[in-house]
Amino acid sequence: MHESYCPDCRSEQLFEQPECIDDHGTDCPDWACVTCGYAVFTGPSPLAVELVGAAARRVA
Ligand SMILES: [Zn+2]
Numbered sequence: 001m002h003e004s005y006c007p008d009c010r011s012e013q014l015f016e017q018p019e020c021i022d023d024h025g026t027d028c029p030d031w032a033c034v035t036c037g038y039a040v041f042t043g044p045s046p047l048a049v050e051l052v053g054a055a056a057r058r059v060a
């Protein structure tokens, strides 16, 4: 678990890793706020994550 800013709670909250269903193993980038359940994706590069999201939107 680690502490991070939760935009839903608008404060620092503890985040925990939910059960990984995508076979990421120990590198699973998925985190969820333990207070409200807000899900965040903390990959190694936030920029890369944004690019992936933009590409996905173009495809869809
Ligand atoms: Zn995962």
Ligand SMILES: [Zn+2]
Pocket (backbone or CB within 6 Å): 006, 007, 008, 009, 010, 013, 033, 034, 035, 036, 037, 038
């Ligand atoms: Zn929260």
